[in-house]
Amino acid sequence: MGDEMTTPTSAQPGNEAAEALGVDDTHLQEAAKRHLWMHFTRMSSYADHDVPIMVRGEGPWVYDSRGKRYLDGLSGLFVVQAGHGRRELADAAARQAATLGYFPLWSYAHPNAIELSERLASLAPGDINRVFFTTGGGEAVESAWKLARQYFRATGQPGRYKVISRNIAYHGTTMGALSITGLPDIKAPFEPLVPGSVRVQNTNFYRAPEHGDDPEAFGRWAADDIEARIEMEGPSSVAAVFLEPVQNSGGCFPPPPGYFQRVREICDRHGVLLVSDEVICAFGRLGSWFGAQRYDYLPDMITCAKGMTSGYSPLGALLVSDRLMEPFLSGSASFSHGFTFGGHPVSTAVALANLDLMEKEDLVGNADRRAADFRAVLEGLRDLPIVGDVRGDGLFYGIEMVKDKATKETFDDDESERLLRGYLSGALFQAGLVCRADDRGDPVIQLAPPLVCEQEHFELIGEILRSVLTDAWKRL
Ligand SMILES: Cc1ncc(COP(=O)(O)O)c(C=O)c1O
CATH class of the missing domain: 3.90.1150.10 (Aspartate Aminotransferase, domain 1)
Structure with missing residues (x-):
């Protein structure tokens, strides 16, 4: 392989x-x-x-x-x-570079980051209203795991640090994201990785080991594997489950009917956060702004990147629910995390122009x-x-x-x-x-x-x- x-x-x-x-x-x-x-x-x-x-x-x-x-x-x-060669996106980048080429989001803000966060919140499902910018997808995944950990510490459950993801799923290459990734060959050269990341079955229906003739039963079986894993690890140690709406690695595994609804129930039953890794699936790839909308589930966090700017400038984001932001809104609390180029003025300008273009067309x-x-x-x-x-x-x-x-x-x-x-x-x-x-x-x-x-x-x-x-x- x-x-x-x-x-x-x-x-x-x-x-x-x-x-x-x-x-x-x-x-x-x-x-x-x-x-x-x-x-x-x-x-x-x-x-x-x-x-x-x-x-x-x-x-x-x-x-x-x-x-x-x-x-x-x-x-x-x-x-x-x-598509390639879109003048509008190049112009948006040039205009912003000439106006304010760089400023960080560390204690400061700039108009594009503010407007884009508002725009993403309006496109995202449910109460996913808060946006933490990164420069790409792996950083968004990394940020999601770190936020889950700090959130649980802040809310009196410091034992919740583990993450669950699916066999053969790719979630990025930074050490945290790589630990969540389910591809043994790309992990092996870098062991030992971050502890506390475990795998469950994916939704490869073509090679379903069980219920190969019944997608709904297969979906229940695959979702139940998440619950079995949570129970095996000890629910009070599990922070989050990372799933793509359609798993890319392995060759596009869509979710069987009812799968995400059951996963949501399982996560709720055990107090575990559901992260929808939409680095590929967001921004229209599946015919909806977010994959969670396509399959009608509400995650606690969405990670996204790639299509947000159509690639004309690098940008990623972690989108989170109001509940996850709550502990960071008072007193001396802050999310101890950031990237120099996260939410770069030029990239966010391009993202806004890209969303305009996507809406217009x-x-x-x-x-x-x-x-x-x-x-x-x-x-x-x-x-x-x-x-x-x-x-x-x-x-x-x-x-x-x-x-x-x-x-x-x-x-x-x-x-x-x-x-x-x-x-x-x-x-x-x-x-x-x-x-x-x-x-x-x-x-x-x-x-x-x-x-x-x-x-x-x-x-x-x-x-x-x-x-x-x-x-x-x-x-x-
Ligand atoms: C689902 C998923 N998560 C995370 C990543 C990592 O994104 P990046 O390469 O921008 O770090 C990818 C990249 O393809 C991905 O497909």
């Missing part, structure tokens, strides 16, 4: 097209190989391949340093909701309306022998690849290595599609196109996948 992103490589030779774009590709290639350390990347892949260098974007398209066009089927990294509604078309295109691939499952919601899907559809037999580590790294990642990229071939669970292809996409883009995704997956099957 792999522990890093599969690595698309660029194989086209020559610097001519690049020069026409005003880019010195030869120099960039050399400098990238010599100096740049790419994230979750097997750097050795680039010893005999070129680094894919993206220089420009427009709508759902991105262009590399040789001028080749790709459909961005992953919105960068589940980020670019509004009804991008959340677009994702909701087009979700069925996107699903239909991907479901259309089910006739391919390698396609075992197609699952997801909104504009967020995973396609699980199998060796045998009838038995659902998956690929062993060697086959997966050959299939994903040896062929699929490169072939999909060469065919002009940015997506993600991932084997952190069973091998999947993940898709999350920008919310501006239309039927023609979905069809192109379908065509490229059909051709490359057909070829992959022949090679097996």
